[in-house]
Amino acid sequence: MEFRKFDSDKDVTEFVLHNTELFEPDTQLTVSEIGDGNINFIYRVGQPGGDSVIVKQALPYVRIIGEGWPLSQDRVRIEAETLQYEGSHCPDLVPTVYHFDADLCAIVMEDIGQHENLRHALIARRRLPNLASDLGRFLADTLYHSSDLHLDSHAKKELVKSYINPDLCKITEELFFWDPYCDHERNSINPHLRPYAEQLWADDALKLEVYKLKRQFLCDAEALLHGDLHAGSVFASGSGTKVIDPEFAYVGPIGFDIGSILGNFLLNYAGQANLPGDLAERRDYQAWLLDSVETLWNTFAERFYIHMREKTQDPSFNNEIYRTWYLDKLFADTLGYAGTEMIRRTIGLAHVADIESIEDPQSRANSEKLALRIGCELIMARDQIIDVEALAQRIRRIS
Amino acid sequence: MEFRKFDSDKDVTEFVLHNTELFEPDTQLTVSEIGDGNINFIYRVGQPGGDSVIVKQALPYVRIIGEGWPLSQDRVRIEAETLQYEGSHCPDLVPTVYHFDADLCAIVMEDIGQHENLRHALIARRRLPNLASDLGRFLADTLYHSSDLHLDSHAKKELVKSYINPDLCKITEELFFWDPYCDHERNSINPHLRPYAEQLWADDALKLEVYKLKRQFLCDAEALLHGDLHAGSVFASGSGTKVIDPEFAYVGPIGFDIGSILGNFLLNYAGQANLPGDLAERRDYQAWLLDSVETLWNTFAERFYIHMREKTQDPSFNNEIYRTWYLDKLFADTLGYAGTEMIRRTIGLAHVADIESIEDPQSRANSEKLALRIGCELIMARDQIIDVEALAQRIRRIS
Numbered sequence: 196m197e198f199r200k201f202d203s204d205k206d207v208t209e210f211v212l213h214n215t216e217l218f219e220p221d222t223q224l225t226v227s228e229i230g231d232g233n234i235n236f237i238y239r240v241g242q243p244g245g246d247s248v249i250v251k252q253a254l255p256y257v258r259i260i261g262e263g264w265p266l267s268q269d270r271v272r273i274e275a276e277t278l279q280y281e282g283s284h285c286p287d288l289v290p291t292v293y294h295f296d297a298d299l300c301a302i303v304m305e306d307i308g309q310h311e312n313l314r315h316a317l318i319a320r321r322r323l324p325n326l327a328s329d330l331g332r333f334l335a336d337t338l339y340h341s342s343d344l345h346l347d348s349h350a351k352k353e354l355v356k357s358y359i360n361p362d363l364c365k366i367t368e369e370l371f372f373w374d375p376y377c378d379h380e381r382n383s384i385n386p387h388l389r390p391y392a393e394q395l396w397a398d399d400a401l402k403l404e405v406y407k408l409k410r411q412f413l414c415d416a417e418a419l420l421h422g423d424l425h426a427g428s429v430f431a432s433g434s435g436t437k438v439i440d441p442e443f444a445y446v447g448p449i450g451f452d453i454g455s456i457l458g459n460f461l462l463n464y465a466g467q468a469n470l471p472g473d474l475a476e477r478r479d480y481q482a483w484l485l486d487s488v489e490t491l492w493n494t495f496a497e498r499f500y501i502h503m504r505e506k507t508q509d510p511s512f513n514n515e516i517y518r519t520w521y522l523d524k525l526f527a528d529t530l531g532y533a534g535t536e537m538i539r540r541t542i543g544l545a546h547v548a549d550i551e552s553i554e555d556p557q558s559r560a561n562s563e564k565l566a567l568r569i570g571c572e573l574i575m576a577r578d579q580i581i582d583v584e585a586l587a588q589r590i591r592r593i594s
Numbered sequence: 595m596e597f598r599k600f601d602s603d604k605d606v607t608e609f610v611l612h613n614t615e616l617f618e619p620d621t622q623l624t625v626s627e628i629g630d631g632n633i634n635f636i637y638r639v640g641q642p643g644g645d646s647v648i649v650k651q652a653l654p655y656v657r658i659i660g661e662g663w664p665l666s667q668d669r670v671r672i673e674a675e676t677l678q679y680e681g682s683h684c685p686d687l688v689p690t691v692y693h694f695d696a697d698l699c700a701i702v703m704e705d706i707g708q709h710e711n712l713r714h715a716l717i718a719r720r721r722l723p724n725l726a727s728d729l730g731r732f733l734a735d736t737l738y739h740s741s742d743l744h745l746d747s748h749a750k751k752e753l754v755k756s757y758i759n760p761d762l763c764k765i766t767e768e769l770f771f772w773d774p775y776c777d778h779e780r781n782s783i784n785p786h787l788r789p790y791a792e793q794l795w796a797d798d799a800l801k802l803e804v805y806k807l808k809r810q811f812l813c814d815a816e817a818l819l820h821g822d823l824h825a826g827s828v829f830a831s832g833s834g835t836k837v838i839d840p841e842f843a844y845v846g847p848i849g850f851d852i853g854s855i856l857g858n859f860l861l862n863y864a865g866q867a868n869l870p871g872d873l874a875e876r877r878d879y880q881a882w883l884l885d886s887v888e889t890l891w892n893t894f895a896e897r898f899y900i901h902m903r904e905k906t907q908d909p910s911f912n913n914e915i916y917r918t919w920y921l922d923k924l925f926a927d928t929l930g931y932a933g934t935e936m937i938r939r940t941i942g943l944a945h946v947a948d949i950e951s952i953e954d955p956q957s958r959a960n961s962e963k964l965a966l967r968i969g970c971e972l973i974m975a976r977d978q979i980i981d982v983e984a985l986a987q988r989i990r991r992i993s
Contacts, residue, residue: 343812348767349760351812356758361748368747373910399915406910407919413742413750414815511772511805516798520806 198268198300200254201236207250211240214294215303217248233259234266239306247308248293252301253442267362268300270442275302276357277441280419284336288329289438307437310430317426317463318470318549320480327487329436330429330456331494338449339502341419344512355416360445363422364413367443371535372409375543376402384542387560391567392542404574408531415448424452425536426459426547450528453495457529458536458570459547460484460491461590465537465566466549468594469558481594485587492529492583496522530577530586537570568593597667597699599653600635606649610639613693614702616647632658633665638705646707647692651700652841666761667699669841674701675756676840679818683735687728688837706836709829716825716862717869717948719879726886728835729828729855730893737848738901740818743911754815759844762821763812766842770934771808774942775801783941786959790966791941803973807930814847823851824935825858825946849927852894856928857935857969858946859883859890860989864936864965865948867993868957880993884986891928891982895921929976929985936969967992 201207204226212220222242229249230237234257241247253271257264275295282289290305316323343351374381377396384392395401421428422443430437464484467477500518507513512521540547541563550566553559569590573580580586600606603625611619621641628648629636633656640646652670656663674694681688689704715722742750773780776795783791794800820827821842829836863883866876899917906912911920939946940962949965952958968989972979979985 343809348764348812352758352760352763355815356755359751359755361751364751365747373908377909402910403915403919406916409910410742410920413747416754416813416815509772510776511801511808514801514805516802517805520802521809 198255198298201238201250201252201299201301207238207240210296210299210301211248211250211303214296215248217246217293217303218242233257235271239308241306247306249290249304249306250301251304252299254300267360270360270363271295271300271302272297273358273360273363273444274440274442277419277421277444278302278304280341281333281337281421281438281441284340285333288333288436307430307439310432310435310437312427313429313431314426314459314463314548316431317460317484318466318552320467320472320476322480322483323431323433323436325434326429326431326436327490328494330438331491332498333436333438334453334456334491335495335498335502337421338418338452339499339506341446342417342449344503344507344509347508354419355446358419358445360422360443363443364445364447367422368409368412370543370545371539372405372412375535375539375541376405381544382542383544383546385556385560385563387556388542388563388567391564395538395542395567395571398571401571401574404531404577405535408528408535408574411448411528412451412532416446417449418446420444420447420449420452422447422452424455426456426463426549429456448528448532449525450530451532453492453525453529454532454534455536457488457491458533458540459549460488461533461569462537462540462547462566463549464590464594465562465569466547466553468565469553469555469562470549485590489583489587492526492586496526499525526580526582527577530573530580534570534573534577537566537573541566541570565594597654597697600637600649600651600698600700606637606639609695609698609700610647610649610702613695614647616645616692616702617641632656634670638707640705646705648689648703648705649700650703651698653699666759669759669762670694670699670701671696672757672759672762672843673839673841676818676820676843677701677703679740680732680736680820680837680840683739684732687732687835706829706838709831709834709836711826712828712830713825713858713862713947715830716859716883717865717951719866719871719875721879721882722830722832722835724833725828725830725835726889727893729837730890731897732835732837733852733855733890734894734897734901736820737817737851738898738905740845741816741848743902743906743908746907753818754845757818757844759821759842762842763844763846766821767808767811769942769944770938771804771811774934774938774940775804780943781941782943782945784955784959784962786955787941787962787966790963794937794941794966794970797970800970800973803930803976804934807927807934807973810847810927811850811931815845816848817845819843819846819848819851821846821851823854825855825862825948828855847927847931848924849929850931852891852924852928853931853933854935856887856890857932857939858948859887860932860968861936861939861946861965862948863989863993864961864968865946865952867964868952868954868961869948884989888982888986891925891985895925898924925979925981926976929972929979933969933972933976936965936972940965940969964993 207226208224224240227239229239236252238250253268255268256262278292292304294303421441428440464481467481503518550562606625607623623639626638628638635651637649652667654667655661677691691703693702820840827839863880866880902917949961
């Protein structure tokens with residue numbers, strides 16, 4: 196079957212009914228388009244008031260731009276296979292994939308509609324009790340089991356080959372590691388922040404550290420990353436967490452995934468300094484965010500350490516001195532990539548609502564300055580910050 | 595056509611005559627088997643007293659072991675394509691590939707018979723005037739043009755995929771980074787050296803550095819390496835140099851290739867301390883070897899720097915601070931991998947004739963101790979040795 200965009204609700208419901216056994220064959224299903232839909236088409240398909248599933252179809256180009264910006268449809272295979280891989284280790288933390296069709300570039304997956312987008316939850320200052328430990332577990336389990344610590348050499352190299360994802364990696368390469376470090380036309384900069392952006396563009400020592408992180412992003416095939424783990428890729432409820440949208444997955448440096456999500460907690464931290472609402476409440480929430488950062492890292496590090504000790508077959512990597520060194524290295528990488536996430540979300544193309552929703556441009560610039568200061572400090576001091584408590588102290592001192 | 599081992603001289607000559615236009619169709623050719631042939635079959639095919647070519651055929655297993663040790667025949671595609679890639683940048687430094695047959699797993703290539711194996715030349719204390727600069731140029735040109743400094747992201751990722759080489763990488767992984775650091779049954783240890791090997795096995799600080807280098811060997815996809823650049827893979831004459839046998843090629847850390855060959859110069863240096871012959875002559879040759887190490891690195895670094903400055907499109911990587919940092923990093927990696935080559939050639943499975951040909955076991959152990967001391971020092975001090983002059987001084991101080 197050749198690629199053909201779903202043209203009607205009937206196409207979508209037939210795709211679901213034909214390829215899954217989730218509904219009786221003659222069930223009447225309704226289809227509604229959801230999601231921001233900048234790149235893909237996403238549909239909710241279900242019985243009114245009853246069960247529903249999500250259908251995602253990838254076009255061979257960026258939807259809102261058109262055929263002038265082609266994008267490999269292999270990304271949907273990568274997304275489906277990554278969800279299946281992640282689901283094999285953390286079934287409760289990702290939507291179940293019911294069907295993937297390579298020709299139609301479409302996935303049928305579990306509807307996680309009862310969960311709230313993490314970015315909205317953070318802006319609303321919700322305290323999600325399991326969030327940080329769920330994310331720490333997700334990171335430890337998915338990253339460990341796809342690394343050379345767990346896989347034999349042949350399996351690891353097959354994994355690298357299977358997840359070569361150049362179109363999507365190129366987007367990250369430019370938006371994270373290039374645009375924000377020069378006066379790029381794609382950047383979006385609050386006029387009140389411009390002097391600080393210009394100062395950053397002149398900071399050669401900072402830029403060298405970013406170039407090193409970029410080199411590592413391009414070359415260091417450590418483990419299968421989610422690749423786009425910002426707050427918008429996480430959905431949470433009072434009791435559970437779901438990580439979605441791994442279409443940027445590739446085999447890269449472990450610290451990139453951990454740093455991306457930690458950076459998002461800290462972007463919200465910077466936003467809380469000037470978001471509307473009671474000051475004491477916002478300060479309390481900032482403290483909760485720093486606690487969450489600590490819990491996330493500690494959960495990750497403890498589980499990753501135990502996996503290394505209990506499962507790693509290669510004795511070069513299963514010994515106390517290597518485990519200790521390696522976790523320290525991953526922490527430094529994490530801080531570096533968290534810093535790049537904070538900077539690119541402040542002066543790059545794609546901002547975050549945690550800060551963007553501060554209406555007054557001067558107040559917004561104050562949160563943006565804080566995000567830049569924390570981001571730069573994480574990058575520059577990533578080898579000196581000895582643990583996650585020292586990290587929290589340092590952030591409190593900056594703000 | 596399915597794989598079929600050449601069974602007769604006629605098979606081999608027909609393969610040459612049918613697939614190349616090097617000889618008239620009815621030329622009478624003679625075939626002689628050459629090479630050590632542990633793994634592959636290698637034939638010289640030519641007119642008596644006239645032109646000749648080399649035919650190399652890879653079996654699906656290790657020849658001297660048999661079918662019990664299977665080895666992917668994809669290695670011969672990798673060898674042919676690497677020779678072609680290297681030839682596109684340094685045509686004078688590799689044999690020309692005339693034909694590659696994927697089904698028969700066989701290559702027809704230029705005969706470089708007038709050149710001498712570099713290991714034999716070093717043991718005979720020959721001074722090869724162009725050797726070090728040829729090797730520096732080979733390394734700079736092949737490594738630069740296959741790195742992210744030169745290739746766009748898509749081409750680089752295709753390169754990684756195309757050179758996934760798990761069987762051969764696994765051999766290196768074990769022989770370089772595991773066996774020599776434990777009392778492994780594959781090791782071969784001079785009884786006089788055993789106490790020093792035991793001391794090394796107890797050196798946790800050294801082993802941690804080796805594990806870091808192993809991690810980098812497994813993960814760091816920097817550039818297309820030759821992958822097995824020891825003195826036996828280099829042939830030299832008074833006027834020219836040829837690098838052969840890149841069947842271990844894969845996309846890995848640049849320092850691994852440079853370190854492997856520098857380690858071989860330094861293994862000969864250690865051998866010269868106890869090889870037969872006039873002491874003054876041997877000391878002079880050691881000085882020549884250190885000069886060669888300096889020339890090799892300096893040629894590499896100067897050319898690589900100029901390539902970066904003149905050809906690198908990505909401004910993150912084409913700027914003075916990155917170039918300086920990157921060459922320093924490559925130097926440290928180089929020293930580390932040179933150290934692992936020296937250690938594995940002294941207490942691992944495969945020794946080098948530069949030392950092995952010292953007949954008296956006690957004298958041989960003295961050279962072996964020197965090789966171990968230099969190897970350990972290069973690994974441990976790789977971030978402190980600031981340049982290649984400091985390296986030469988340090989080696990003179992050790993010996």
